[in-house]
Amino acid sequence: MPAEDTLSLTGNRSPQAYERGVTLFRQGEPASAFFVVLSGWVKLYRITPDGHEVVIHVFTKGDTFAEAAMFLGGRYPASAETVSCARLLRIEASVFRMRIRENPELALSMLASASRHLKSLITQIEQIKVRSAPQRIAEFLIEALPQGDGGPTTFELPFEKALLANKLGMKPESFSRALSKLRAHGVTVDKETVRVEDPDKLQNFAVYEADDMVPQ
Amino acid sequence: MPAEDTLSLTGNRSPQAYERGVTLFRQGEPASAFFVVLSGWVKLYRITPDGHEVVIHVFTKGDTFAEAAMFLGGRYPASAETVSCARLLRIEASVFRMRIRENPELALSMLASASRHLKSLITQIEQIKVRSAPQRIAEFLIEALPQGDGGPTTFELPFEKALLANKLGMKPESFSRALSKLRAHGVTVDKETVRVEDPDKLQNFAVYEADDMVPQ
DNA sequence: CGATCGTTTGATTACGTTCAATCGTTGTGG
DNA sequence: CCACAACGATTGAACGTAATCAAACGATCG
Numbered sequence: 001m002p003a004e005d006t007l008s009l010t011g012n013r014s015p016q017a018y019e020r021g022v023t024l025f026r027q028g029e030p031a032s033a034f035f036v037v038l039s040g041w042v043k044l045y046r047i048t049p050d051g052h053e054v055v056i057h058v059f060t061k062g063d064t065f066a067e068a069a070m071f072l073g074g075r076y077p078a079s080a081e082t083v084s085c086a087r088l089l090r091i092e093a094s095v096f097r098m099r100i101r102e103n104p105e106l107a108l109s110m111l112a113s114a115s116r117h118l119k120s121l122i123t124q125i126e127q128i129k130v131r132s133a134p135q136r137i138a139e140f141l142i143e144a145l146p147q148g149d150g151g152p153t154t155f156e157l158p159f160e161k162a163l164l165a166n167k168l169g170m171k172p173e174s175f176s177r178a179l180s181k182l183r184a185h186g187v188t189v190d191k192e193t194v195r196v197e198d199p200d201k202l203q204n205f206a207v208y209e210a211d212d213m214v215p216q
Numbered sequence: 217m218p219a220e221d222t223l224s225l226t227g228n229r230s231p232q233a234y235e236r237g238v239t240l241f242r243q244g245e246p247a248s249a250f251f252v253v254l255s256g257w258v259k260l261y262r263i264t265p266d267g268h269e270v271v272i273h274v275f276t277k278g279d280t281f282a283e284a285a286m287f288l289g290g291r292y293p294a295s296a297e298t299v300s301c302a303r304l305l306r307i308e309a310s311v312f313r314m315r316i317r318e319n320p321e322l323a324l325s326m327l328a329s330a331s332r333h334l335k336s337l338i339t340q341i342e343q344i345k346v347r348s349a350p351q352r353i354a355e356f357l358i359e360a361l362p363q364g365d366g367g368p369t370t371f372e373l374p375f376e377k378a379l380l381a382n383k384l385g386m387k388p389e390s391f392s393r394a395l396s397k398l399r400a401h402g403v404t405v406d407k408e409t410v411r412v413e414d415p416d417k418l419q420n421f422a423v424y425e426a427d428d429m430v431p432q
Numbered sequence: 433c434g435a436t437c438g439t440t441t442g443a444t445t446a447c448g449t450t451c452a453a454t455c456g457t458t459g460t461g462g
Numbered sequence: 463c464c465a466c467a468a469c470g471a472t473t474g475a476a477c478g479t480a481a482t483c484a485a486a487c488g489a490t491c492g
Contacts (some may be wrong), residue, residue: 054342104323115330118284130270132448177473389439389480390479
């Protein structure tokens, strides 16, 4: 998006810094704005009627979220909260709606963004429906891994394991166990640090192998 | 959407009739069009690398689908197939892209539509993550039930149980068993016909009750 | 009438949850 | 400075739900 457009949207206001644990909006509230993440991490989640927290997604640098919500009866379908300190751009719906009428291209880029989210949700549904817990973790690792030469790669988990577990649709205990099962596939964990011996091999496990791990 | 707009989009072409089992597009194909369902049922699904079919959604009268796909690198992220005979409106991406530049309002209604899909997928993720098989079926029944006075209601399952099972993220066998468990909550099934004694009570089970069914 | 398909039922297995205890780190107050 | 709480993560044991494998049933169709 051209710089001039972004400026007209933010009204020349600078990005705001947030502490960890700040609620940006709650499900059911009128959707008055959407956000662009410049740095840090934000979780999008729902609280179910019986009190469970379900993490839908965790956004980070470069992501936008809640854009689509503005067009759906004006209510957020989920809540959002920073899970680390973060810098966010907040764009008001009223401003955006004005601009979109002057600039149809803006609508197209919004649609592109919404499409990416749709695709990501479709992928997530597929994951939860047919992949085992270890496979879902493997898939996450593959996605999160810094692009390398295919050789052994090391990186840091970006946020709490319990949050990641929830995002992947499992309990923290299951996450812990599933993660240690990945040791058989070249994954070693020390605190926040994860080392993947062979990303291609891990990928293969994530998508194809049901479970043919040989004991010993 | 005003009638004049729809006409300009379809190029005055009339809706096309499809047999059951017709593939409309396959995942990975260039997304050249999106669809409006006038009647019948269409399933949106993915085939995973290891050959499983995962049903993402089943669309019916009044739904549009694949609109967003046109904006995402031009590839469909899933496949679509009619599961009954159906009448569909097919709208070409090229035509649509032209029109959207002349008519920004069109983009807004597209965004609204994409938002509804986003919300529906978010709901689905929540369902699969935290609800049991019987609860997911109950939820589906509540949604599918014709609006009544809250009293006993009867309706017909709109398509195969195996398809519904897949959509709800379970195997046909599990579906069958889960459905019979709902007998304890006032649901009786005879072939395609489902009778719900007390929709409110069933709704309550779908959202709140973990499982406190009393034997006998 | 036999074949096929969708559905149901049965027995068994496997996975993830639940409940519970432990460990390690961090941070706080006496 | 250390004791102790608080929290996140891990581990263990028992349980429960859904998947799997297998068979049987009923309806439909050729």
